[in-house]
Structures are given as C-alpha cells and as structure tokens.
Amino acid sequence: MQTIVIGHRNPDMDSICAAIAYAEFKTLAGFTDVVAARCGNTNERIDYVLKKFGIPAPMLVTDLSPVVRDVMQPKVICVKNDSPVYDAIQLIDQKGLRGLPVVDGENRCLGLLSAFKITHHLFPSRDEANSARLVTASIHDIVATFGGSLITGKLGTEPSEKLLMVCAMAQDSFIPRLRRYKDKQVILFVGDRPHVQLLAIEENVSAIIVTGGLEIPEFISESARSAGITLISSPHDTASTVLLARGAVRVERMVQTEYTSFHKETPLAEARQVAAQSGQFIFPVIDDEGKLVGILSKSDFIKPVPRQLILVDHNELTQAVRGASEVPIVEILDHHKLGGFSSHTPILFWNNPVGSTSSIITMCFQNAGIPIPKAIAGLLMAGLISDTLNLNSPTTTPTDKRILAELAEVAGVDPTQLANEIFAVGSPLLTMTPAQAVSADSKVYKENGYSFSVAQIEELSFAHFEQKQEALLEELERQRKIAGLIFSALLVTDINEQTSLLLVRGEPAFLASIDYPEKSHFIWELTGVVSRKKQLLPYLLKCVTRMKNS
Numbered sequence: 001m002q003t004i005v006i007g008h009r010n011p012d013m014d015s016i017c018a019a020i021a022y023a024e025f026k027t028l029a030g031f032t033d034v035v036a037a038r039c040g041n042t043n044e045r046i047d048y049v050l051k052k053f054g055i056p057a058p059m060l061v062t063d064l065s066p067v068v069r070d071v072m073q074p075k076v077i078c079v080k081n082d083s084p085v086y087d088a089i090q091l092i093d094q095k096g097l098r099g100l101p102v103v104d105g106e107n108r109c110l111g112l113l114s115a116f117k118i119t120h121h122l123f124p125s126r127d128e129a130n131s132a133r134l135v136t137a138s139i140h141d142i143v144a145t146f147g148g149s150l151i152t153g154k155l156g157t158e159p160s161e162k163l164l165m166v167c168a169m170a171q172d173s174f175i176p177r178l179r180r181y182k183d184k185q186v187i188l189f190v191g192d193r194p195h196v197q198l199l200a201i202e203e204n205v206s207a208i209i210v211t212g213g214l215e216i217p218e219f220i221s222e223s224a225r226s227a228g229i230t231l232i233s234s235p236h237d238t239a240s241t242v243l244l245a246r247g248a249v250r251v252e253r254m255v256q257t258e259y260t261s262f263h264k265e266t267p268l269a270e271a272r273q274v275a276a277q278s279g280q281f282i283f284p285v286i287d288d289e290g291k292l293v294g295i296l297s298k299s300d301f302i303k304p305v306p307r308q309l310i311l312v313d314h315n316e317l318t319q320a321v322r323g324a325s326e327v328p329i330v331e332i333l334d335h336h337k338l339g340g341f342s343s344h345t346p347i348l349f350w351n352n353p354v355g356s357t358s359s360i361i362t363m364c365f366q367n368a369g370i371p372i373p374k375a376i377a378g379l380l381m382a383g384l385i386s387d388t389l390n391l392n393s394p395t396t397t398p399t400d401k402r403i404l405a406e407l408a409e410v411a412g413v414d415p416t417q418l419a420n421e422i423f424a425v426g427s428p429l430l431t432m433t434p435a436q437a438v439s440a441d442s443k444v445y446k447e448n449g450y451s452f453s454v455a456q457i458e459e460l461s462f463a464h465f466e467q468k469q470e471a472l473l474e475e476l477e478r479q480r481k482i483a484g485l486i487f488s489a490l491l492v493t494d495i496n497e498q499t500s501l502l503l504v505r506g507e508p509a510f511l512a513s514i515d516y517p518e519k520s521h522f523i524w525e526l527t528g529v530v531s532r533k534k535q536l537l538p539y540l541l542k543c544v545t546r547m548k549n550s
Helices: 013-028 044-052 084-095 115-121 139-146 171-179 193-200 218-227 238-248 270-277 298-302 356-369 374-387 400-413 415-424 434-439 467-482 532-547
Strands: 001-006 032-036 098-101 109-114 134-138 149-152 160-165 185-190 207-210 232-233 283-286 292-296 307-312 328-332 349-350 442-446 448-460 489-496 499-506 519-520 525-526
Touching: 001 013, 013 032, 013 044, 013 307, 013 356, 013 374, 032 298, 044 415, 084 098, 084 115, 084 139, 084 238, 098 292, 109 115, 109 171, 109 283, 134 139, 134 238, 139 238, 149 218, 160 238, 160 489, 171 193, 185 193, 185 238, 193 207, 193 218, 218 232, 270 519, 292 307, 356 374, 356 400, 374 415, 374 442, 400 415, 434 448, 434 489, 442 532, 448 467, 448 532, 467 489, 467 499, 489 532
Parallel strands: 001 032, 001 307, 160 185, 185 207, 207 232, 307 328, 328 349, 448 489
Antiparallel strands: 098 109, 134 160, 149 232, 283 292, 442 448, 489 499, 499 525, 519 525
C-alpha cells in the first residue's frame, strides 16, 4: 500500500515543504512506501529553496481518481494466436479460467478465446458432426498434441485444412470411402493393419498415424518413404489420438475479435459502468501501443485501491488533489479553519492554530524523538518563514518563534538571511503570467451555499503592480466565470510595508459589501492586512453573510 503525502492545489512553499518533510518523518518512523507529492507546479522561490537544500521536487500528481491499472491483474495468462487450441485448453484447465486473451507475437491483444468456443469445437452438435472431421492445422501441431513420433516424411508447420479419417471398416468399404475425398488432405488413423496402411499409401493420403504405440513393419515404413507420405506413431489408442488431434487447430481460428477492452488509465468508475452492462467474462487491459498489460475481471472492481492519502496544509476536499474523495484519507495535518471534512473511519487529524504546517511537522519529529535531518530542517524553516512572512504575520504564535529558532540550530542557517533570500527571488508580478499569478496559490472555499476563490502573492514592494493590475483583474474575471464562482479575489501583499491590495471580480452585490477604502475600480487598500487565513478570509466570509442578508 503506497501512502502519498500531498498538499493543496496550487501549492505554496509551506505545502511543498510540509509534504516532503512529513514523508521523511513517516519513513524514519518505520513506515514503508511513503512518498511526497504535489498537485501543482512549483515557483521560483520554491525551486530556489529545494535547490539550496539539495532536495528534489515532489512528484507531480494531478489526479488520484482510481484507474483500471490500480486493480487489474498484471500477471496475465494469455495464449498466442498461432498456438494450438490444445495448449489453450491446458492453461484453462490448470488455472480454472473461463477463457484467455489472445495476443500476437508482439503481445498486442487480438481478442478473446472462450472455453465455450473450444467446447463447441470439440463437441459439435449432431448437425455439425460431419464437419468436425475437418481441421485446419499443421501436421506438426497435430502430431504435437498427442505426443507422436515421426517415422518418415516431414512435419510441415504451415496450417491447412485436413480431413481426419479413422479406418474402422472392412477393406471393401474403406477404399470407396477414401476415394470420395481425393481432393482433401486426408490424415488416416489406423491400428496394426498393414494391408490397410499399404492401401492408404497407394491412394496417396497426406499422412498415416499408426495408433496404440504398435510396431510398424519395415516394409510399411519403406513404402511410405518411397511414396513421400508422412508416417507417424501415436502412443495412444485411436479414439484418444483423434480426440487430441482435433486440438491442433490454431487459436486464431476461434478468437473472438469483437470484445471490450480497457486502457490501463481508464477511470475505474467508467470501466465499472461498462463492465456492469457486459456479459464478457474478462476484460483485457492495454497500453498506448495496444499491448496486453493486464486483465480485469468483474470481481476486481471490489478490490481496494492500493494507495492512501495524507493531506497536509489543507482539510477541504475542494482544495485537495482531484480524486481525493475516492481514495482513503488516513491523516490530515493542517493549521487552517475546519472545512467540514468527514470520514467513514477514525483518522489522525491534527489541526493546530500555528503559523504554518511546517511548525506542526516539526512537532511531529520532536514528539516522536526522531532527529530532524539537516536538509529537512532547512525546508521546514523555509515553509515556516514563507507562511508567517518571517514571523511578521498575525498568524505567528510563540510556538512558531520557538520552532524557527530550533530549526535554525539544526540546519545551521540564519532565519533572517534565509528570509531575505526567499523573498528576494523572483517577483511574482514580473516572473508569472497573469493566469499563473492568480492561480499559483489560489484556494476555493464554500460558505453559505456560495463558492469563491482567494489567491495571494507576496512582493517586496508594489513597484510593478500598476502595470499588471488590469491584466490581473481580467484574469480574475475569466477564472471566476469558468468556475462559476460568486467572486474571485487576489491579495497582493507588500512584505516590507506589511500591507496589501485586494483585487476582486464578482457579483455586484458582493462587491458592494466590501467597505475597505477603494483604491480604484475592483481594487481595495487593506492596510495592515497580510494574512489570507487569519485576516482576509474571516472578513470575506462576513461580506458573504452581509450580502446574503441584504
């Protein structure tokens, strides 16, 4: 079972650093197959921190919705299209299967072979009994099915239609009957009856199979050799030999080419719906090249998905990676307001009103008595500094201050110097497109039946704001309409001056509820406001309530 530690969509520094650090904590605590992930792109500041401490970015995961490959059977029992049906029968019998997928020499799926189809071939209806003697197969495959030995002649490998005939009648009856099939490749099954064997050689049959493991006289062997007729010895009696020989027909003659298959990345919910309406016994699973990579049976749909989630820096599914609701969530570590999350089973849920999730992860190490690796301590410092604006945000607590000092000692890094380095890297207004700036750290909230988004970017000053403001407002409105939100907001924070500008596009009734000083159309001055979580979000929620009650 893989455990994925992942932050919210459009991850910020704290979300990325917390995911990496908690995955490391779980691993050091003895848990296996724990990996850190992200469900959005990093930015220049995050990349700088990761490079500084020599840690790669977490793997990118944009959708965790269960797919077919999560529950398919990867070890596939299949049969090649040029194999004798006899081989397929053995596999079906040994493994207790209802059928097999059929593949070509490059493992591309060609169709299905059902046990029912084979049974019909071996035991046809009375009306089709005469045609049952016609078998399209190679003499090589026919002999292989009953383990025969070549006495003389050749065992051709090319399949062709052959007529299986048993000599169980008087000589006078046998010859006229044999001559009726002059246009067929006759394979004669006969016991120790040399006179019949000679007659068959004279009539130029395709092959003679002497059954029962009986001795074949030398003069019969010589006559067959001279006439160019293949002579075979079978260790089984005539009835058994003929029955086995009929299994030499190649699988490709019976393959069902109209069938339902699934791509390995097909959403499991979609596959389940298709399979429920199908009478097919198995469903081949293929890759982009059409090659067989797995098998899906209807019972596989009830298997648990082999992964589980630990959410960090969020607890609302609207902010989680797509598909999170379809995967077991076993832990949540967060410092935001509760978002109405519920689960079917008890889980570890640590919600602590500190300034960053990185502070909570640090406490996990400390409570467990596990030393924090130096590089991880550096990452946790970066996450804490970023989320608390270097301890200047009103969300900062005495616990954050203590933890930052302790992490600095482990990492051997000065917090003020690290903060200066982080915030000096790349102005979001200059290095990001308007779409990136609006969505890079955007969170969607639901309140009182309304949905809205709030994003935030930090700048060292508002020097570049004026030239970007119109494009930012247009992008906010575009994203709001696409998502069907009541409003979309962007908080642009000046870290040095500890103040912000709020850009909002939304319904006129909501805009009218904002009572901060308006700097210009759709832009308000929020002096002293730097925290989205503790200052802005509670205010916006009041505005939503005020609008609803007006």
